Amino acid sequence: MLLDRRVPPNKYTFPFVLKACAARLDLRAGRAIHRHAARAGLHADLFVSTALIDLYMKCAFFRHATNVFDQMPSRDAVAWNAMLAGYALHGMHQQALAYLIRMQDTRLRPNASTLVSLLPLLAQQRALSQGKSVHAYSVRACLHDKDGVLVGTALLDMYAKCGHLRYACSVFEAMADKNDVTWSALIGGFVLCNRMLEAFRLFKDMLAQGLCFLSPTSVASALRACASLADLRIGEQLHVLLAKSGLRSDLTAGNSLLSMYAKAGLIDEATALFDEMVVKDTVSYSALISGYVQNGMADEAFLVFRRMLACSVEPDVATMVSLIPACSHLAALQHGKCSHGSVIVRGIAPETSICNALIDMYAKCGRIDLSRQIFDVMPARDIVSWNTMIAGYGIHGLGKEAAALFLDMKNRACEPDDVTFICLISACSHSGLVTEGKRWFHMMEQKYGITPRMEHYIGMVDLLARGGFLDEAYQFIQSMPLKADVRVWGALLGACRVHKNIDLGKQVAKMIQKLGPEGTGNFVLLSNIFSAAGRFDEAAEVRILQKEKGFKKSPGxxxxxxxxxxxxxxxxxxxxxxxxxxxxxxxxxxxxxxxxxxxxxxxxxxxxxxxxxxxxxxxxxxxxxxxxxxxxxxxxxxxxxxxxxxxxxxxxxxxxxxxxxxxxxxxxxxxxxxxxxxxxxxxxxxxxx
DNA sequence: GTAGGGTTAG
Known part of the structure; x- marks a missing residue:
């Protein structure tokens, strides 16, 4: 149509065509139209320029967008918003905020669109106080009146992502208009803050308001809650709900279902669902890969990865972060090195989560030296990086190195968390550093105010008992404020085996039996203790009991x-x-x-x-x-x-x-x-x- | 404006 000389395009034509290019990220066509507009003398027109900025920003051609913006003789709020939204789209917070600040120097004021672009940035950065200022501004500027649903939803999402569900709820309640996105944002916020039961309640409230609010997004959040609560019953109900509603073939919903089944250990269901999916994307493949890895089927995970490549579906950061642990499980260094090469080729090797997975992989493949190399050169470390490195030293029996790293962490003002101490105690346990381990345990509570969880108690019992202090370990369990679970007793039982203490072993075994049919491995341990003492009849009895109860021992x-x-x-x-x-x-x-x-x-x-x-x-x-x-x-x-x-x-x-x-x-x-x-x-x- | 897959400990 543009080439039809009889009807020359005008300033009303170009923006629409450019919009179409932007939607398809068709940069080549867009640039051709840019030249065309320049020849027609329209390239500096307000509407044409704004459409060009939008196009270039979406295609990440920042210099081109900036040039267009700079050459505009006059700009309205929409032009400023296009720059801001463009940077926001690519997560370039600093640049986006710089445009907001420059905009303040003009007589233009941020409008609803500005805030809708700005708020997700603040949400991502958890910039609560700036978010509050924006909220106040939106009230003063009466931006709730027009586009109220959009501004309100962006605000409540910002509060939820900053962990302030109370504010999120009050924004939600004050909103006159709500739509499916509003509900989804709030339900997702509760899931994000680990308030799964309340997320469900909201989901139910939403359905009570009418099916028009049901969306793949809200179902996805509800399914995440199911996975986290391990509530398969509700998960299956949601599956039925999806099948009944028109969302049966929705990709987001399908991926969420697949992931929920995989996390529940129903890997066959997950596989079947995957095979039934007509359209599969990177997320579908990644979910299945991670499902296999989580269920101990690392080799299957590799097969899916190969299938993915064969189907020309591009792996991304999450795919590789799911796949690399498969190498760790198998301790397959060559596979691991291959994956490492693959992330370098894909240009995602500096990503923190990728580095974390690699540190873990090299440590578990016996190359703690390579773990440390990655740790030292990675551009940005988070708490997982530190914990993974400490855990790596732990499994190699390098308790002193683990402790040194903890000091390093403190010097760099990185706050340890509960997992850090699990790693440290376990590192001491593997290195026989009983006194040091006890010190960490006390320091955790007294200096860092972290209340011990079951995992910490398991670590302490393991530390004491493995170090030969069986009675002290027993006393320790008695004095725990939590009711010791089968894993705590299992740690003690394991040590009874090592130290050949049959009497205590029997006593502990009784405790475990009282707790019910939880620990498969414990039958084996108990039976081993009897065998070690030459009491084969009793050993056999335990084995028979184990069989009767339907436990299988995984073979060595x-x-x-x-x-x-x-x-x-x-x-x-x-x-x-x-x-x-x-x-x-x-x-x-x-x-x-x-x-x-x-x-x-x-x-x-x-x-x-x-x-x-x-x-x-x-x-x-x-x-x-x-x-x-x-x-x-x-x-x-x-x-x-x-x-x-x-x-x-x-x-x-x-x-x-x-x-x-x-x-x-x-x-x-x-x-x-x-x-x-x-x-x-x-x-x-x-x-x- | 929301949302699906992901790394540490046990």
Whole structure:
């Protein structure tokens, strides 16, 4: 139409066409029209210029937008708003605010549109006092009259994001007009502030007002509340509601449902939902990836990631932050390095959340040095960065380094939170620093005013009991202000096993049984304690009881990454193609280490077998198989790194020390709990295994 | 103007 010479475009035509370009982010067409307008002498026209600014801002061509703005002979509030909104759109707070301030120097006053662009910025920065000023200004300027719903919604959202739900509610109540966005903003605010039950109540109130308010956004918030409260029943009701209303195929609603099911552990439902979705986007894929990782299916997560790439759906920060922990779980360093490369290529490597995930990944893959490197160079650290790094030192038994980092954190005026202390106490526990651990616990309450949660008590019991202070740990549990849950008792029971204290172990086991059928692992521990004492009948009884109650013990599994491929073994496993060589190697190792004085600690065998058979049962534990495979495949200069899903058994711990001598290898084992660095007949953890 | 997927501890 523009090329039709008989009807030349005029100042009324250009803005509309430019608007269409902006909506499609079609910069090429937009620039062509810009030139066209210039030839027609209309490029400095108020409406044309404003439309150009809008287009360039949406396409992130800031210089072009600024040029147009600067060349305008006169500007109205809409032109100023276009600049402000453009910067706000790209999260460029400083630039946006600079335009607001410059606007004050003119005789123009901010209008409703200005505030609607401005308030989300303040919300994101949690700038409550500035937000209040804006609120006051909007009242003085009577901006509630026109566009009242928009200003009101932006205000209530700002208050909610600043954590001031009371103000948000009073704005909400004072609003004469409310629409679906208003309701959504308020419900979302309650979810954000972790007030899930009230969020539900609001959602119900909203439905009572009429179905016209129901929107994918409000359902999404309600589903988040379900996931957080682990209330699957309501979640399913919402699923039905969605199916009945016209929102069945909405992408936002579908993604929320998928995520809710995944978080509830119903990964099959989540997968089915994903497969049914006609349109899938980055969020859908990320939700499924994170679902698999959260449910311990890291390999499936990689498959979904590959499918995503094959379908040309672009991964973003959240996708990678979901995927990287899959490498951490598998301790698959090569996969992790690949993911690291991928975030560098995508230009998202400096993002704080990406760095945090990488720090965790390298720590769990045995490369605490690389964790620290990332930590040191990352552009901005948040509390998660510090906690992750401290936790990383913890699992490596580097309690002193963890403490040093805490001091560093204080010097940089970063406030520790409750998780920081969980990490610190656990770090002490893994390093045998009992006194220091107790000090952190007291400091947390007295100096930082953080009330201990169950997790802190679990850490303390673990610290004391693992350090051999079993009675003190027992006393500690008795004196807790909270009712100890199965995890607290489990920590004590685990230590009874290590320190072979059967009497206390039995007592603790009774406590656990009283608490009901919560801890699967505890049956195993109790049974192990009986076995260790040679009381096999009782051990068997516990196992039978466990079976009757329907608990499955997850089998011990160890794996090793060789050239980027994972090789997994379970105890006595002969499924690996190189099994004959592996078993031969282990038998030969046994001969060599016997010469050095090794004696099998058969108390770790769970069945009642003859001594020689016991020795064999021990010899073929999964961690030993994986290590033997490593010895056979990797060159002598390479450290062998094996990961086990459960705790390393005590006999394995001893054998691995000997292995480092007879095969002259450095061996690292990551178990469910921590890292064990074996070298020259020693283990880094000493007796705190 | 609202909103779906995400990193630490256990």
């Amino acid at each position: 599994c160890s794996w090793i990454e060789i050239n980027g491929s994972l090789h997994a073994f379970i105890g006595g496993d002969r499924s690996h193609p190189q099994s004959p060589q592996i078993y031969q190697e282990l038998d030969s190792i046994l001969v060599d280490i016997n010469k050095l004085g090794y004696q099998a600690d058969t108390s770790f065998v769970l069945q009642d077998l003859e001594d020689e058979e016991k020795e064999k049962a021990l010899l073929y534990h999964s961690e030993k198989l994986a290590i033997a495979f490593g010895i056979l495949t990797l060159g002598e200069d390479k450290t062998i790194f094996v990961t086990k899903n459960l705790r390393v058994c005590g006999d394995c711990h001893t054998v691995i020390k000997y292995m480092t001598l007879v095969r002259k290898r450095a061996i690292i084992v990551r178990d469910a709990n921590r890292f064990h660095h074996f070298k020259n007949g020693q283990c880094s953890c000493g007796d705190f295994w």
